[in-house]
Amino acid sequence: MTGVLVAAVLVLAVVAIGQLSNLLRLRGEIRGGEHPPAIPTERDNNRQGTLMLLFGIGLLIAVIWSLFAWRDTLLPEPAAAHGRKVDTLMRVTLALIFIVFFITQPLLFYFTFKYRGVKGRRALYYPHNDRLELVWTSIPATVLAGIIVYGLLVWKGIMYPSDKGNDDPLVIEVYGQQFNWTFRYAGRDSQLGDADVRFVGGENIVGIDPNDSRGRDDILTKTLHIPKGRKILFQFRSQDVIHSAYMPHFRVQMNCVPGMVTQFSFTPAYTTAEFRQLKHVQHKVSSVNDAIAKRRARGEDVEPWDFDYVLLCNKICGSGHYNMQAKIRVEEPAAFSAWLAQQKEFKDL
Numbered sequence: 280m281t282g283v284l285v286a287a288v289l290v291l292a293v294v295a296i297g298q299l300s301n302l303l304r305l306r307g308e309i310r311g312g313e314h315p316p317a318i319p320t321e322r323d324n325n326r327q328g329t330l331m332l333l334f335g336i337g338l339l340i341a342v343i344w345s346l347f348a349w350r351d352t353l354l355p356e357p358a359a360a361h362g363r364k365v366d367t368l369m370r371v372t373l374a375l376i377f378i379v380f381f382i383t384q385p386l387l388f389y390f391t392f393k394y395r396g397v398k399g400r401r402a403l404y405y406p407h408n409d410r411l412e413l414v415w416t417s418i419p420a421t422v423l424a425g426i427i428v429y430g431l432l433v434w435k436g437i438m439y440p441s442d443k444g445n446d447d448p449l450v451i452e453v454y455g456q457q458f459n460w461t462f463r464y465a466g467r468d469s470q471l472g473d474a475d476v477r478f479v480g481g482e483n484i485v486g487i488d489p490n491d492s493r494g495r496d497d498i499l500t501k502t503l504h505i506p507k508g509r510k511i512l513f514q515f516r517s518q519d520v521i522h523s524a525y526m527p528h529f530r531v532q533m534n535c536v537p538g539m540v541t542q543f544s545f546t547p548a549y550t551t552a553e554f555r556q557l558k559h560v561q562h563k564v565s566s567v568n569d570a571i572a573k574r575r576a577r578g579e580d581v582e583p584w585d586f587d588y589v590l591l592c593n594k595i596c597g598s599g600h601y602n603m604q605a606k607i608r609v610e611e612p613a614a615f616s617a618w619l620a621q622q623k624e625f626k627d628l
């Protein structure tokens with residue numbers, strides 16, 4: 280709220296200054312008849328040039344400061360095997376962006392200062408240079424093409440791995456609807472039964488076809504439990520609008536599109552309990568809980584927080600979008616099997 284008020288005050292101040300300068304100009308016109316043309320003086324040019332240089336220096340200091348101050352807000356170590364490839368791609372891209380930024384921005388502000396208006400100095404008329412055009416077109420084009428090819432190779436490595444490894448994936452359907460998630464496990468036959476929106480009703484939230492025998496042992500749940508170390512094949516569907524299943528700790532995001540099935544597979548690398556032991560996760564949990572402790576001391580009713588993997592909807596899908604989330608529990612395979620065995624099959628609902 281304070282931020283909005285400060286922004287409003289700043290906007291109003293800019294408007295007031297604009298109006299004031301209009302008034303002064305009108306007053307000048309009324310008093311002196313014709314308004315003299317505004318030709319900047321040597322002093323104006325020096326002042327504007329210096330201000331521009333100071334602004335540039337301030338901008339660079341702010342960027343460097345924010346890089347250090349907010350480095351902890353980046354995502355921690357990935358919780359799925361393929362996540363390192365995504366993170367490396369991200370780091371390479373960020374490194375290139377910052378190299379270009381730290382070359383071009385200081386030059387931009389320095390030249391603005393250096394070539395400010397000086398009495399008697401005329402700008403050099405330099406309309407065209409083929410060699411320069413070639414250099415500043417071909418270098419960015421080559422670098423961008425390199426990033427795109429690298430990105431495509433990473434995508435191919437994640438989506439179509441050459442090493443199929445333990446290829447007995449656990450199949451789980453992630454079903455989005457305004458505004459919640461339902462999960463369907465394939466049951467003992469490792470196959471999901473057919474589903475169609477026309478069968479949706481009562482307990483049959485995802486529209487399992489009652490005539491398809493493969494669907495009889497499917498299991499519907501509202502919490503997502505997955506075993507560590509086993510490949511999980513997620514199949515995404517949506518009942519109404521486009522949702523997007525976003526599991527940031529596993530570096531996964533996939534759209535859930537009505538009328539089609541999209542998929543993504545990954546292998547969880549840490550159980551929830553193990554991930555909670557990692558240093559940066561503990562650091563985050565303790566800093567959040569410090570803030571919560573202060574609120575509790577003020578008498579607010581806030582529960583302490585512990586880390587959990589999350590599934591969030593990452594498409595603005597309607598008024599309840601903000602709350603379309605679920606916790607993900609990664610467990611040791613034995614604990615996962617015990618949990619799954621307690622769930623009801625579709626035929627028993």
Ligand SMILES: [Cu+2]
Nearest residue numbers: 522592596603
């Ligand atoms: Cu959604």
